[in-house]
Amino acid sequence: MxxxxxxxxxxxxxxxxxxxxxxxxxxxxxxxxxxxxxxxxxxxxxxxxxxxxxxxxxxxxxxxxxxxxxxxxxxxxxxxxxxxxxxxxxxxxxxxxxxxxxxxxxxxxxxxxxxxxxxxxxxxxxxxxxxxxxxxxxxxxxxxxxxxxxxxxxxxxxxxxxxxxxxxxxxxxxxxxxxxxxxxxxxxxxxxxxxxxxxxxxxxxxxxxxxxxxxxSPKAAPVWPDPVPYIKSKSTTDKTANPGISKIGYGVDDSQLGGPFISDDRVVFEVTSSSRQYWKIETKDVYTGKGWITSEQSAPMKRFEYGETFLMDEHMRNEGELTKASFQFEIQYPHIVRPYGFVSVTGNEGNGFLQYDPVLDKINSHTSDGTEARLKEYTVTYEKAAYSMKKLRGTTGLPDGEQYNQLQKRYTQLPAAFPERVKELAVEITKEEDNWFDKAKAIERHFQSGDFSYDQTRVAIPTGDEDYVEQFLFDTKRGYCDNFSSSMVTMLRSIGIPARWAKGYAPGNYREAADGEYRIYQVTNNEAHSWVEVYFPGLGWVPFEPTKGFNNPSSYVFDEAQSQASQTDPAAPPEKEAEKEEKETKEVIEEKEPSNTSNFTGIGLSKWIWSGALLLVVMGLGFAIFYSRRKRPFANKNEKNDDGTFIEAYELLLKRLDKRGFQRKTGQTLREYAAYIDRQLQTKEMSQLTQAYERIIYRGDDASTLTSEEKALWKTLMEKASGGEMSSN
Known part of the structure; x- marks a missing residue:
C-alpha cells in the first residue's frame, strides 16, 4: 500500500x-x-x-x-x-x-x-x-x-x-x-x-x-491577427542586434521582403477628407523572387507647380466631382501622399515646385533651388474615383499598338525561375472567368479563404532558391500585406494581366467629424500598406485588395445594366434592370470581403473595445461558473432536504465541514472524525449523528426509523457549518 x-x-x-x-x-x-x-x-x-x-x-x-x-x-x-x-x-x-x-x-x-x-x-x-x-x-x-x-x-x-x-x-x-x-x-x-x-x-x-x-483535427485559421506583436522586443531599432525584425513604416527598399516586424503607433499624419481613401506614394514594377525593385526605364521627370492641374490617372477627364484632402504631418517626407484621382497640390506656392517620376509613379516636393522639401502641411485636390463596370468587365486584353505592347511586357515581368505551380494555381482559380476584372476578383477572393491568415510576427523569410510568393502560397500561408499583394500581382502577371505593386498607407483611424461632410482620420506607421493595381484600357490603374482584414474603398459605376436589359427583356423597365444588375454586381465584388476597414492590423479601435469587453465577459462567466460549481452542492442540498435520504444528507455535511477547514485526515475513522468535530464545538451532536449513519450503513436500518431528534441534529450542524460558527484551533 x-x-x-x-x-x-x-x-x-x-x-x-x-x-x-x-x-x-x-x-x-x-x-x-x-x-x-x-x-x-x-x-x-x-x-x-x-x-x-x-x-x-x-x-x-x-x-x-x-x-x-x-x-x-x-x-x-x-x-x-x-x-x-x-x-x-x-x-x-x-x-x-x-x-x-x-x-x-x-x-x-x-x-x-x-x-x-x-x-x-x-x-x-x-x-x-x-x-x-x-x-x-x-x-x-x-x-x-x-x-x-x-x-x-x-x-x-x-x-x-x-x-x-x-x-x-x-x-x-x-x-x-x-x-x-x-x-x-x-x-x-x-x-x-x-x-x-x-x-x-x-x-x-x-x-x-x-x-x-x-x-x-482540421484547424481554422485565426480570425484576428495578434494584437500587439513584439511589445517586449530586445531591440526596436538596431537590426544588427535583432536580425530579421523590422520596424513597420514607410521605406524605399523593398528588395528583401518577409520576416516579422515591430508595430509603431507613431502618428505620421492626420488628414481631413470626405471619404476613406488609400493614400498612395509609389509603385514598383520588377519582381525578383525575393521582393520588388524599380526597372531601369528611361522616362524623363515631369515638373509642375503648386496649384497646377496635373492629371495622372487615365480615366480622368477633369469632369467629375472634385473634393479635397488636407494633410497635417507629424513625420515629414519629401514625397507627396495622394488619393486616387489626383488633380493638384496647394499649400507651398512660391517656395518650390513638384516633380513627378513616371517610373515610380511618385511625386516629390522640391525647394526653389531643387533640393528636396519636407512639407508640414498641404492640400490635395482630387476627383472622386469611380470605375466603369462596363469597361472593367469588357476588358479581355490590350489594344494593338507599341505603347500597349511595352506596357504588357513591363507589367507582366516575372523572374526566369518563377515557379510554374504559381501560374497553375492562377489558371485554376480563374478558369471560369472570361474577363480581366472577374479574373482579378477571383484571385482576390482566393486569399479570403480560411487557408490564409494575417500575421505580423510569425512570417518566414525565403532563403536560398526559395521564391517569396511560392513560400507564402503553398508553405506558410501566413503573412501580412506584402505577402498577399505580391502574390496577387505575380499570379495576375502569370496569366498575362498587367499588374503592379502599389504602396502607401491604409485609410487610417477615424478621429472626429469636421465641417460638412468631411471627417478627420489619423494615420500612423502601423497603417503602412501595400496593395495591387491592375491596368484596364480607358481606365488606367485600378486598385485591388487581397490582404485579409482590409477592404478596397474604391467606387464602381454600374453602367452595364441598361444595355444588358435591352437584350434580355426589352419590355423590362431600364431602371429596374439596372437596380438588379447593380445588386448582383455588388454581391460579386463584395463576396467574402472582411468587414474591417480601419487600420494596418486589421482590427479597428471599436473592435478592440468590443473584443476586450467580450474577453472580460467570458472571464467573468468562467469565474462565475467555477464559483457556482463550488457552491452548487450546498445550494441544492440545504437544510430543507432533511426529509430526503439520510445518507446523502450526512455526506453533504461532511463536504461542508471539509469546506469550512475541517479536513478529515488520512486513515481517520468516522467516529474519530466526529469526536474531533465535537471537541471543536464542545457538543456531542456529531458523534450522535455518526452513530445513526453507521446503523444505516452497517446494520441496514431504514432511514425512516430515524427520530426527529436525529434529523434535528443534522439540521443544527448544517446551520453551524454554514453560518460561520465554527473555527479550527
Missing part, C-alpha cells in the same frame, strides 16, 4: 514540476533573465526535499545555502572568492531594501532581483505541496498556467504552440491522479494497488486520444 502511494506521490511532484517549468521556459526569451538553469535546479532540489519530507529546520538552511551559491556563481566577478563576494552582496541587499522602502523599484540591482525570484520560487514550491498533497486540487494553478502562456504567445515573440500541448497533457494527468486520490480518501480505501492500475490505464488512454484528436 505505502509503495503504491509513494509512486503516486512521486508522479504528482514530477507533473507539478513540469507544470511549473512551463512558467520558467519563456523567461530567457522574453526577458533579460539569463542562466535559467540555476533556477530550475533550485526548483528540482526544493521539490525533492518536500517529497522526502525533510523538516523545515533542515530544508530552510539547505535551500538558503543553495540560493547563495547560485547567486555567487551568477554575479561573482572574475575569480572572486565567495568570502569576498558575501560581504559585498550583504551591502547590496541593504541598499536595495532602502530602495524598496522609498518605492524606487526600477533601481533594484540584478542580484537583488534574482534573490527575490529565488524566494518566489521557494514559495511556489510550497504552494505546489499544499495543492498536491493537502488540498489535492490543482485546477486554479493549471488554468493560471494556460492563461500565462497564452498571454506570452499573444503579446511577445514566445511561441507557445508546443507548450500548450504539453500543458494539456500534464494538466489532465494531474487532475486525474488527484481525483483518484480524493476518491480513495472519501471511500477510506487503504489497499489501492489494483485500483491504481485500473485507474491509470483509462486515464492514460484518454490523454493520448485527446491529444491525437486535437493534433489531427
Amino acid at each position: 505505502n509503495k503504491d502511494r509513494t509512486y503516486m506521490k512521486l508522479l504528482l511532484y514530477v507533473f507539478g514540476f513540469l507544470l511549473l517549468w512551463e512558467w520558467l521556459l519563456p523567461l530567457e526569451q522574453i526577458t533579460k533573465t539569463s542562466q535559467i538553469h540555476y533556477f530550475i535546479i533550485f526548483v528540482v532540489f526544493s521539490i525533492i526535499l518536500i517529497f522526502l519530507g525533510t523538516p523545515w529546520f533542515i530544508s530552510w538552511p539547505v535551500k538558503s545555502g543553495f540560493i547563495l551559491i547560485f547567486l555567487y556563481l551568477i554575479f561573482r566577478e572574475a575569480n572572486e572568492p565567495i568570502v569576498v563576494w558575501l560581504p559585498r552582496f550583504g551591502t547590496e541587499i541593504q541598499l536595495n531594501i532602502s530602495l524598496l522602502a522609498s518605492k524606487n523599484w526600477t533601481e533594484l540591482s540584478p542580484g537583488f532581483r534574482s534573490l527575490l525570484f529565488f524566494l518566489l520560487l521557494w514559495q511556489i514550491t510550497y504552494l505546489l505541496r499544499f495543492w498536491l498533497t493537502i488540498r489535492k486540487r490543482i485546477f486554479i494553478f493549471y488554468m493560471m498556467t494556460i492563461f500565462y502562456v497564452a498571454l506570452l504567445d499573444t503579446f511577445t515573440e514566445y511561441e507557445a504552440n508546443r507548450a500548450i500541448v504539453r500543458i494539456v497533457i500534464i494538466g489532465f494527468a494531474l487532475l486525474g491522479i488527484l481525483f483518484f486520490q480524493r476518491v480513495l480518501e472519501k471511500e477510506q480505501i487503504k489497499d489501492a494497488s489494483g485500483l491504481m492500475k485500473q485507474w491509470m490505464f483509462p486515464l492514460t488512454s484518454m490523454i493520448i486520444l485527446s491529444v491525437l484528436a486535437g493534433y489531427i
Whole structure:
C-alpha cells in the first residue's frame, strides 16, 4: 500500500514540476533573465526535499545555502572568492531594501532581483505541496498556467504552440491522479494497488486520444491577427542586434521582403477628407523572387507647380466631382501622399515646385533651388474615383499598338525561375472567368479563404532558391500585406494581366467629424500598406485588395445594366434592370470581403473595445461558473432536504465541514472524525449523528426509523457549518 502511494506521490511532484517549468521556459526569451538553469535546479532540489519530507529546520538552511551559491556563481566577478563576494552582496541587499522602502523599484540591482525570484520560487514550491498533497486540487494553478502562456504567445515573440500541448497533457494527468486520490480518501480505501492500475490505464488512454484528436483535427485559421506583436522586443531599432525584425513604416527598399516586424503607433499624419481613401506614394514594377525593385526605364521627370492641374490617372477627364484632402504631418517626407484621382497640390506656392517620376509613379516636393522639401502641411485636390463596370468587365486584353505592347511586357515581368505551380494555381482559380476584372476578383477572393491568415510576427523569410510568393502560397500561408499583394500581382502577371505593386498607407483611424461632410482620420506607421493595381484600357490603374482584414474603398459605376436589359427583356423597365444588375454586381465584388476597414492590423479601435469587453465577459462567466460549481452542492442540498435520504444528507455535511477547514485526515475513522468535530464545538451532536449513519450503513436500518431528534441534529450542524460558527484551533 505505502509503495503504491509513494509512486503516486512521486508522479504528482514530477507533473507539478513540469507544470511549473512551463512558467520558467519563456523567461530567457522574453526577458533579460539569463542562466535559467540555476533556477530550475533550485526548483528540482526544493521539490525533492518536500517529497522526502525533510523538516523545515533542515530544508530552510539547505535551500538558503543553495540560493547563495547560485547567486555567487551568477554575479561573482572574475575569480572572486565567495568570502569576498558575501560581504559585498550583504551591502547590496541593504541598499536595495532602502530602495524598496522609498518605492524606487526600477533601481533594484540584478542580484537583488534574482534573490527575490529565488524566494518566489521557494514559495511556489510550497504552494505546489499544499495543492498536491493537502488540498489535492490543482485546477486554479493549471488554468493560471494556460492563461500565462497564452498571454506570452499573444503579446511577445514566445511561441507557445508546443507548450500548450504539453500543458494539456500534464494538466489532465494531474487532475486525474488527484481525483483518484480524493476518491480513495472519501471511500477510506487503504489497499489501492489494483485500483491504481485500473485507474491509470483509462486515464492514460484518454490523454493520448485527446491529444491525437486535437493534433489531427482540421484547424481554422485565426480570425484576428495578434494584437500587439513584439511589445517586449530586445531591440526596436538596431537590426544588427535583432536580425530579421523590422520596424513597420514607410521605406524605399523593398528588395528583401518577409520576416516579422515591430508595430509603431507613431502618428505620421492626420488628414481631413470626405471619404476613406488609400493614400498612395509609389509603385514598383520588377519582381525578383525575393521582393520588388524599380526597372531601369528611361522616362524623363515631369515638373509642375503648386496649384497646377496635373492629371495622372487615365480615366480622368477633369469632369467629375472634385473634393479635397488636407494633410497635417507629424513625420515629414519629401514625397507627396495622394488619393486616387489626383488633380493638384496647394499649400507651398512660391517656395518650390513638384516633380513627378513616371517610373515610380511618385511625386516629390522640391525647394526653389531643387533640393528636396519636407512639407508640414498641404492640400490635395482630387476627383472622386469611380470605375466603369462596363469597361472593367469588357476588358479581355490590350489594344494593338507599341505603347500597349511595352506596357504588357513591363507589367507582366516575372523572374526566369518563377515557379510554374504559381501560374497553375492562377489558371485554376480563374478558369471560369472570361474577363480581366472577374479574373482579378477571383484571385482576390482566393486569399479570403480560411487557408490564409494575417500575421505580423510569425512570417518566414525565403532563403536560398526559395521564391517569396511560392513560400507564402503553398508553405506558410501566413503573412501580412506584402505577402498577399505580391502574390496577387505575380499570379495576375502569370496569366498575362498587367499588374503592379502599389504602396502607401491604409485609410487610417477615424478621429472626429469636421465641417460638412468631411471627417478627420489619423494615420500612423502601423497603417503602412501595400496593395495591387491592375491596368484596364480607358481606365488606367485600378486598385485591388487581397490582404485579409482590409477592404478596397474604391467606387464602381454600374453602367452595364441598361444595355444588358435591352437584350434580355426589352419590355423590362431600364431602371429596374439596372437596380438588379447593380445588386448582383455588388454581391460579386463584395463576396467574402472582411468587414474591417480601419487600420494596418486589421482590427479597428471599436473592435478592440468590443473584443476586450467580450474577453472580460467570458472571464467573468468562467469565474462565475467555477464559483457556482463550488457552491452548487450546498445550494441544492440545504437544510430543507432533511426529509430526503439520510445518507446523502450526512455526506453533504461532511463536504461542508471539509469546506469550512475541517479536513478529515488520512486513515481517520468516522467516529474519530466526529469526536474531533465535537471537541471543536464542545457538543456531542456529531458523534450522535455518526452513530445513526453507521446503523444505516452497517446494520441496514431504514432511514425512516430515524427520530426527529436525529434529523434535528443534522439540521443544527448544517446551520453551524454554514453560518460561520465554527473555527479550527
